[in-house]
Each structure stands twice: as C-alpha cells, then as structure tokens.
Amino acid sequence: MTKFLGINHLNASYGDIQALWGVSLKVDEGEIVALIGPNGAGKTTLLRTVAGLHQPLSGTVQLGNTALHTLPAYRIVEQGVILVPEGRRLFGGLTVLENLELGAYSQRARDARFKTLKHVFELFPILAERQKQRANTMSGGQQQMLAIGRALMGLPRLLMLDEPSLGLAPMIVQNIFEIVKLMNDRGVTIFLVEQNARQALELAHRAYILEQGKVVGTGTGRELLRNNEVRKAYLGFAPTAR
Amino acid sequence: MKAMTLLQTSSGSFRRWLVSSGIIILILLAIFIPRQVDKQNVWNLFFLICLHISLGQSWNFLAGFAGQSSLGHAAFFGIGALVTRTLWFREMPFALAFISGGAAAVLFAMLIGAPTFRLRGAYFAIGTLGVAEVLRITASQNLPLISTMSGPLIATYDLPARYYLALGLALATTGAAYILLRSPWSLGILAVREDEEAAQATGVHVLRHKLLALSLSSFFAGLAGGVFAFQQISYYPSAPFSPVWTFDALLITFIGGLGTLSGPVIGAIFFVVVREQLAVNLVEFHQVIFGILFILIVLVFPGGLVQAWERLIKVSIRKEKQNVNISK
C-alpha cells in the first residue's frame, strides 16, 4: 500500500516548550488510525502541525508525494487534509448553514457544495432541522456534529479528529463513532486522536501510543486492546493473569 | 567597542563605580555647560531636554513599570500647568503654586484612577484618551484664549532659573523612579506589568500598585506642566492639555526604551535634539521621521535604543570571545 500520510522525525514545539520529539508514523489510505496517550502527550500538537497551524522545528509531513509541512493551513485543506479541532471551534455567531457553507470554502469543495450539503444533512438530520439557528445555541453533541459536518463539506481525503468525544454523552459518542466508521466505509481515511482509548482502539485498524511527545508503541487496534501495558494505562484494567 | 566589552564583563562593583561616575559627570555637564556657553538658544535646548525627560519618565512610571499604557498623560501635564500658572499669577509664591500643580494632578488622577483601571488593554488606552480629551475641550471652552505674563514678571524673567528647575525636576523624577525600583513596591508593580492575573493570584493588591504608579506618574507630570507654565511667557492655556504632550511622552519613552531608567533620558535627548535640528531645515519632516522611526522600533526594537545598544554589546562580546578562541 502506498504511504498516504507520512510523518517523519517530526519535532515541534508548543509555545516555548518542545512537544514532539522525532515522531514518525504513517496512515495508509483507507485506514482508521488512532492516536492515544495521556493528557499533554502532544497529540493535539501533532494534529495541529499536520493541519498547518504550527510550523514544525524539523521533520516532514507528506501526503503521498506532496510535502505538507511547508504549506500554509488553507493549502493543506485544499489537498483534502481536514482537521476537526479539539473543542469544536465553530463560528458561533454564524448559523449552522453558514458554518457548513464555510467548510466548503476551497474551490474544489465549493463547486460540489450543494451535493455535499445534501449528504451532510442525510448523515445529520438535526443539522438540517436547525440550519438557520446560530451555532452557539446548540448542544454539545449537535455542535460536534456540525463540526464534523463542516469538515465533511471540504471533501476530505484524510479526516483528522481531535478528541471528538470530549464532553459528550455516551450515546452521542456512539453515534459519532458510527458516522466516522461510515465515512471510512465511503473511502475517507481517518486519523483519530482520542482520550476514550477503548472506543478508539475498537474502531481503529491500527493505533499509535504517544507519551511525552514520543511514539512509544504501535499495533493493530485488537493487539493494543489485549496488551497489558495498554490495558493498565489507558483502559483502566488490572493486568490479567497469563 | 573593546572598552564597552570590558565594561560588560568586568566585575559588578567596578561597573557600578563606572556607571555612577558617568552619571555624575553627565549631571555636572548639565549644570555647567549652559552656564559656560550662556546663549539663549542653548539654555532653551537644555531646558526642553530636561522638560521632556520629566515628561517621558513620568509616563514611564505608569506605562513602563506598571504596564498601563495610558493615552491620557496630557491631562496631568495640563492640570499642573493650569493650576501652577493660575495660582502663581494670583500672587501665590511660585514654589507653593508649583507643588499645588503637582498635587492637583494627583488629586485628579486618584479621582479617575479607580474607575479607569477597571478597563484593560485597548479599552484602557482609549478610555484615558477620552478622559484627557474631555479635559482639553472643557479647558479650551472655559479658559481665556491666551495667558500672558504681566510686565513685572517679564522684566524679572530669569531663564537660567527656569532651566535649573527643569533640571532639578528631571533629576527628581528619575531619582524617584530609581528609588521606586529599589523599594519593596517594585516587585508588585512589575508583577502587575508582566501578568496581572498571576500577580493577583499571588496576593499582590493589583489596584493599589496601579494607583501608586499612577500617583507618581501624575505628580511628576503635573510638576512638568508647572515647569512649562513657569517658562512660557505667553501661551494658549489649552495647549498643555493637547494630546501632543501624551504622544511626545510616548515617543520619547519608546525610542529610549520603555520600562528602563535611562530610556526616557536617552529618548528625550534624542527627540529634542533631532527635532530642533530638523525644525531648522525641514519643518514637517521631523514628524515623518519620528513616525517611521517609531514604527521601526515597535516592529524591530521594542526595547528602544537601550535594547539596541545592549544587543550591540552582546554581539561585540561574542565577537571578542571568538577572537580570543581563534587566537588560542
């Protein structure tokens, strides 16, 4: 399989502090790859760097043959790499519809926006209902759906999600993960950062563990679910007897 | 450059001795040069420099040390000028009128201080600008169009006396800043400048420290206004309230180095000398040059000339060290 997203020896800082130390990982086309790890490990910094919000100190980020780490954020979006940021980051004073329309800002997405909008409304009927409502009047779960919907309007080839389950009720989280799976079935590659390690590992084909800015482990979702260290650290289990 | 490098790398006490004697020499020069030369334009030049040192240093208290960039400084300058001039013309001995000017400025500052300090950042800046403008408009409406010294006062006009008053004030203002920085209050004030919320969290009484900085700032600005009123034979009473004085204070302090002791001094010397020079040749141009210089300073050298000088020294030290290593 061709390497779709390749991150090589990435060093990046968050403010004055170095947050990522020589991180290397890859996401193959069509996969769901999860990134788990404790708070402050650098997961968000990694996604933001890939998305172009931060300049790395050194290292590369490649999408196929295209170098992403030298591009500004809006060009990376044009390449089809779209981030659903932590905390949703909606345009609160604008309506649901306006938020979705803005997701389709790049030319490629803009040309197809009517069709995409229909798809998004099918996926998230609640958004269709509340189109004219201002984004900051919606509940947390609805906002997350809007954030994902906005990202989908950009016609992503690689969709990155930063803590989509944060602050949401379990049923809504379930719903969102189902939709992520659905998008993946439709051909969108997924790179997912999650606190909720169990669900992330159950969903993902492969996963990486990031601790203190370094990749300390990798494997398939299933492997990591069975791994004692992972179970102890992230799944809340005592080590099983072998 | 070698001498400067020597200065930086030599021991603390030697440096302190050198700096103190440098300052003393400067003061002596300031006292004796105008007297030696004894030309009116030289007295005036030195007077302007000292006046602007006080103007900048007084603004520095609030903006440089406490981090509150007020745009209403002209209000204090204007009040000081107005009160001093009015009381003095009404037969009050000048010294008393002078101090009253400063006191009146502080009084005004304390009145508007607490409500104004509720504003932050940009809002504080435009709020203070608004207050100063209210004062200026009110003053220009209610004061006579022009204020002129009476015959006897003109006859006994003593320019050197005015200069030495200005010099004394410049020294007092800078001295007060020095003492403040060495006082137990300094930590609190600087903490407020760096991060108000953090300072609050560590128990610093933020408002009290701001008001302290404000009272010093307004007092010395008011006295500076008094010096101005003392020196001007005839002027428009609303002129000291003009925002130009605020902006000059800003320029001086920034060009020299905000938050430093020597910044306003260097800035004032630079500002006045350049302005007087350019005013001779290109009347409008000096403002354009100051504007461009100011922009460059904000963008490139936020620490002003002081920072530029320090960077220059650091570079030369590094070069010296490299040379030493190579020659080894």
Add this chain to the structure above:
Amino acid sequence: MSIESIAQTLVFGLFVGGIYGIAAMGLALVFGVLKMLNIAHGELVMLGGYVSFWAFSTLGIDPFVSLAIVIPVLFVVGLALDRTVYRHIVRLLGEEKIKNSLLVSFGLTLVLQNLAQWLFTADERAIQVSYAGVGLNLFGVTMPYTRLGTLSIALVVTLALNYFLHHTYPGKAILATAEDFEAAELAGINIHRVYMMTFALGASLASIAGTFVTVTYGISPSVGILWTLKALIVIVLAGTGSILGAFPAGILLGVVEAVSGAFIGATYREVVGLVIFLLVLILRPQGLFARS
C-alpha cells in the same frame, strides 16, 4: 423651541450620524477581524477627504462622483499599509497585538498627517459644489442636497456591506475569521488574504467618510485624531464585536450630539459624546446593542 427647529436639529443629527457610522464601520471591521486598534483610521478618513478635494479642484469632478476614484485609491493605500506594517503585528496575540497595533498606528498618524501637510499645506480645504446651499424643504425643515447625498450614499453603502458580509463567500470568510481565525484557517480560508482585504475595505470605508467630511465641513491635516476618536466612541457604543451595528450607533451619536448641542451649546456637544463613551466603556463594555 419650535417643532420645526427640533426636527431640523434631529435631521442634521442624522446627516452627521451617517458620516460617523461609515467612519466607524471601517474601524469596526479592522478591530473585529484583525483584532487590532488602528489609531490612524482618522488619518485614512483625512486622506480620503483630500483625494476627493484633489479630484474636485484639479479635475473638476463632483465629490460624490469622485468616490469612484477615492475608494480604489484608499483601497490600495490600505493594502500597502497592511503589507508593509500591519502584517507584522497581526500574527501577535491578544493584548500584545492590541498594544503594538496602537503604537504602530500612532507612528503612522505622524507620518500620514505630516505627509498631508507637506502635500496640501496646513490650511483647511473645502469643496464648494454648484448645488451647495440648495436643498429640499419639507415641513419647514431644510435638507441640503449635499447632506441628503451623504446620508443616502451612507445607507446604500451599509446595505451593500451587509449583503457582502452575509451573502457572499468572501464576506462570510471575513466574518468567520473574525469569529475564530484558526477555525477559519482549518476551513480552507487564507486568513492573511482576509486580513489584507479587510484592512483595505476598512480604509475604503474611511475614505467614503472622508469625502463626506470634505463636502460637509472641509478638510485639514489635523482632523485625523478627531475622527479616530469619533469612530472609537461609536464602536464602543455599538459594542466592539459588532461591525454593522456601528452604523446605527453612529446615527445615534449624531442625533444625541445634535440634540444636546441645541440645549447646552455647540461647544459642549463634543463633551457629551465623550462622556457617554466613557460611561459605556466603564459600565457596559459590551456596547449598547449587544445581546448580553
């Protein structure tokens, strides 16, 4: 006071308010989107006024027609200022950004004001159109054509701006950047282009106000700070997040000034605006129109 004179006062307040509103919207755009305070905004108003004066005095073009020249010229000036100066500040954050933008724009006021003084001298310049002093007379209220012209164009501009911001992609991108610039970047918006365009748009709005000022009062290099202050007062009244709200707030200020001027005299008229400004700043910083 007769009904007619009250009505006359109100109407003139409206006329002036229209100018305030346009001037303020330009500043509100820059403050709302770039999160910078441009103290030199009044100088942009002044420059716009001078361009229309120049068009009138050397080319004989009617000031309202000259807007076709004034707006593009100041648009380009705005682009240039953004590219050379403000671009370096916009990448700072929060308070540092505001403080630095205050300072830099202060430096610009010195440059621009004295540039104008060098080019046009410090004398006040005025435009005397052929139809000056002529106007409508409704119910005893005089409405000069020049004033009607400024108000109607101001209204048209406001409506056009509203349409642009809410119904076109570039406009919506501007609003999005104002809401959350990182989210805007993540949506594929080139925020640096947005910043540049917004600043230029703000300069254009200032230039329209400047043309109105020249027609209504006359222009001189030193009026910059007065207009900056007016624009500041209006955006504080409207609430600093509100861009289009600056127009009704401007009208309000114009009317309040006119009415209080009628009662306490023209000289204290200015003070009234400032006092209201300070009160709103301290007591209701989110502005008069904000939904709290």
